[in-house]
Amino acid sequence: MMMMPCPWCGPRDAGEFRQAGEVVSRPDPARATPAQWRAYLYLRANTRGWATETWYHRMGCRRFITVQRHTETHEIRAAWPAGAEPQGGPV
Numbered sequence: 001m002m003m004m005p006c007p008w009c010g011p012r013d014a015g016e017f018r019q020a021g022e023v024v025s026r027p028d029p030a031r032a033t034p035a036q037w038r039a040y041l042y043l044r045a046n047t048r049g050w051a052t053e054t055w056y057h058r059m060g061c062r063r064f065i066t067v068q069r070h071t072e073t074h075e076i077r078a079a080w081p082a083g084a085e086p087q088g089g090p091v
Contacts, residue, residue: 005079008061016059023052023066048072054082 002014022044027036045051051071056064064082069075080086 002074003076004055004057004065004067005076006057006060006063007065007079007081008063009057012057012060016057017055018058020054020056020064022046023054050077 003011004014004017006012024040024044027040032040048071051069053067053069054064055067056062065079066082066084066086067079068077068086070077078086
């Protein structure tokens, strides 16, 4: 069982969450080329190792969180509210 640390609800079973995908920077709508939009919408690194992801707590507080998770071992290094800076500054 994988436990997810929700900043509002505390540790919860991962079955309560839905993964919303890798965190990627949105291009500037006024200057982005079609290739940049395509990369933003469809291409992901899908790396083995540490990844920064967005998760939705669908069976709890119904809020989005940002999680640093190891994609192979599922170890979680940090979690914080989505859109906020992690404690201790940017990662």
